Amino acid sequence: METTNTVQSSPAWGTLLGKIGFNPAGILCVFLLMALPFIPPFNQEYLLRWLIYAAFIATLSVGFDFTSGYINIVNFGYAAVAGYGGYTSALLAVNLNISPWIGIFIGGANAAVLGLIIGMISLRLRGIFAACLSWFFGLALMGLATKLVWLTRGPLGLRTPRMFETESNIPFYYLIIVLLILTYVICKMVVNSKMGLAFKAIGQNMDAARTSGINPVFYRVFNFTLSCALAGILGGFYGHYYGILTPEVMHTTKTVEVLAVAYIGGRGSLWGGAVVAFPFIFLMEIIRSTLSHLPGLNLVIYALMLILVMIYYPGGFSHFFDVHIRQSKNKILRILTGNA
Amino acid sequence: MIVLETQNLTKQFGGLTAVNAVSMTINQGDIVGLIGPNGAGKTTFVNAISGLNPPTSGKVTFFGEDTTGLTPEQMCKKGLSRTFQIPSPFPKMTAIESVMTASIFGNAPGVVKDPVQHSREMLDFVEFPMAEDVLSEQLNTVQLKRLDLARALASHPKLLFMDEMASGLSEGELSDIMRILDKISRKGISILMIEHIMQLIMAVCNRLLCIQFGTKIAEGPTQEVANDPRVTKAYLGSAD
């Protein structure tokens, strides 16, 4: 009786959750993330810091994939845009005493304007050229953050108020998990609408898209604006969590970190990067801390992993998941992945 | 009624004049064949009208309206569709999704109530031989051309450009295409088809336009143009 009940009531829930991009396995992941700070060894503060950083990269990878996985433009300035939002919020807090809780959204809005500008300027450019342009934007922003010492204190770093007045990492952890879920749900709902079809069309074949009646200007600029807005908010979180912001956060290597996670997770899936980020960042932190006498080795490993995935498994983790788990013969796996 | 008219349409790429002052008309119900040797400027001519590569000079009139230099998306909404010489719908989309792009974005709001259903009808109409959820990148050229045609038809065109729809087809596939062409024409859609296969052209076209080195050398009823000595010399002679 009970089983039939749950089966009958599940479709309504299932469709609602499906709309915002969750299947039962996704819900399990969310619960796992919620419980993680209480499960040893993750209840130690230093591991919690790693978790927060992983969730931060995971969230950025969702916003990054929203652009690269759909309209097919790699925004190499993505970390710089996040940093730009972070500096906006930090400067508002430092100079005008504006609460970080408001500041991060102003930072997001400011980053959105930047995204709008990058989107407009890169409109006439295709693929690799648009990617370069966003990269140059990123370099210029980082240059500004480094050189405008009177404003940003340059490499010394800008001290910012934290969002919670506590030594504990737990509130920050839950905050970033909420941001992760919100970012994912927003992006997923947009790509599930007919807008997603337009994104994919202009990303996959600009000429065919245009002759099918799709105006690339609107969709491209909209996509850039939204993904940059999300990055700006996340940059604000970053600054108000660590309590200090340096131009390093805008470095291209940060974007590459996000890109690696998004690609290994599976382009165009949105969720792949979010899932892969956790084991990946942990692995990297372990390597970094055990091989601290070899700085930069983690970058070599990023590069190697990216190359291997690009060559042998370009679909990434989400493709693996779709083929071997979602469509597996095992009934339980299929129910868990919403494919019963 | 005149569907399309070009006046001295010219397209230059740097120093190269790919289309040189071509004037022509397409009337309602016409199936016009656009012929000419390789590199004559046929694709460029079509691109200049449909907006993918706007003309350097000259004028395009579509249903009495000056549409020179409009974008492809604007031309699509006005009722001009096209297929591509190298058919390349969206590689990572399924067949039905590829057609849905034009069903949703190529029509005025409210024209297509159910895009999925409409796209399905288009795939049936072109006798698409595969399942609707097959990925485009898994299709061969012949199947891709069918899919591209379904996509082009989904936006309710009044005029359809087809760029070498039949090249590389077998005898049987050729008669399929003729049947489909006939169905399209009976829907009231006028057609301009770039084609090298004379058998097909002679069977379906009521008018021909022949260009060489970007310049029009003949335009008129099919038999007349096909027998024109300049055309035979420029095109038919060099073809074999």
Ligand SMILES: Nc1ncnc2c1ncn2[C@@H]1O[C@H](COP(=O)(O)OP(=O)(O)OP(=O)(O)O)[C@@H](O)[C@H]1O
């Ligand atoms: N984007 C471009 N830039 C520069 N030159 C071009 C461009 N597109 C076409 N051309 C040139 O314009 C001329 C006409 O090319 P076009 O593709 O229109 O010929 P075509 O008649 O369609 O030939 P085919 O039968 O081989 O398809 C060619 O010399 C070609 O090299």
Ligand SMILES: [Mg+2]
């Ligand atoms: Mg051509």
